[in-house]
Amino acid sequence: MKMISATILGSLALVTVSQAAIVNLRFTGQANYVGSNIAPGMQVGDGFTFDVSYDTDAPNISFNPTTEGSYASISANAIIQTTGAGPFSITWDNPGIQIENPGSYQRISFGTVTSSPPSFDETFEGKSLTSAVVSLFTDFATPIDGVSLPTSLNISDFSTNPSSTGMYLYFNPGASADFVRFSISDITVVPEPSTYAFFTGALILALCAMTHQRRRKN
Numbered sequence: 635m636k637m638i639s640a641t642i643l644g645s646l647a648l649v650t651v652s653q654a655a656i657v658n659l660r661f662t663g664q665a666n667y668v669g670s671n672i673a674p675g676m677q678v679g680d681g682f683t684f685d686v687s688y689d690t691d692a693p694n695i696s697f698n699p700t701t702e703g704s705y706a707s708i709s710a711n712a713i714i715q716t717t718g719a720g721p722f723s724i725t726w727d728n729p730g731i732q733i734e735n736p737g738s739y740q741r742i743s744f745g746t747v748t749s750s751p752p753s754f755d756e757t758f759e760g761k762s763l764t765s766a767v768v769s770l771f772t773d774f775a776t777p778i779d780g781v782s783l784p785t786s787l788n789i790s791d792f793s794t795n796p797s798s799t800g801m802y803l804y805f806n807p808g809a810s811a812d813f814v815r816f817s818i819s820d821i822t823v824v825p826e827p828s829t830y831a832f833f834t835g836a837l838i839l840a841l842c843a844m845t846h847q848r849r850r851k852n
Contacts, residue, residue, distance in 0.1 A: 655691045657785050658824040666796045667815040675718040675759045682816050684712040684768050686744045690783045703733040703781030704747045728752040733781045743769040761805035771798035787821045
C-alpha cells in the first residue's frame with residue numbers, strides 16, 4: 635500500500651511540474667453594444683466564450699519591456715451564440731498577450747501582439763472581421779505582477795466600465811456601425827485534458843490499492 639501511495643504521489647508531482655507552465659483561460663459574457671450594420675444577426679445579450687492557452691515561460695518579445703510585455707500564445711478562439719445567425723466562431727491565427735503597466739493604469743489584452751497582430755478570415759453579415767481583442771483595464775488595483783504573465787485572473791480586480799473591459803470586435807470599415815462590444819462576466823482556469831486523465835488514473839490506482847488492502851485483511 636505504501637509503495638502504491640508513493641507511486642501516486644510521485645506521478646502527481648511529475649504532472650504538476652510538467653503542466654505548471656501551461657495556462658488555459660476561459661472568458662464568458664454577453665454583448666452590451668452591437669452596431670447597426672451587424673444587427674439583427676447579432677444582438678445585445680448574445681453570449682460569448684473565449685478560450686486562450688499560453689505558456690507562462692514564454693519570453694517577453696516587447697520592444698519596451700519596462701512598461702509593456704508582449705507574449706505569443708499557443709491558441710485563442712471564441713464562439714458567439716448569435717441571435718439571428720447561429721454560432722459565430724473566431725480563430726486568432728497569431729494570438730498573443732499584451733500587458734501595459736505604465737504606472738497610472740494597468741491593462742492586459744488577449745489576442746493581439748504589438749509587433750505582429752493577428753489577421754482573420756471570418757465574416758459576419760457580409761462584413762469582414764478586421765480586429766478582435768479581449769481587454770481588461772484597471773486604474774484602481776494591480777492584479778498583475780509587473781509585466782509577467784498571470785496564471786489566473788479575477789474579473790472583480792478589473793474595471794466594470796463596459797467601454798474599457800470586455801471583448802471587442804471590429805468589422806470593415808470599422809466605424810461604430812460595424813463594431814460589437816461584449817462585457818465579461820466570468821474568467822475561469824480550464825485544466826489541461828492530461829490533468830483530468832492523470833487524476834482519473836490516480837483515483838483508479840487508489841481504489842485498486844484500497845481493494846487489495848481489504849482483501850489482505852480478509
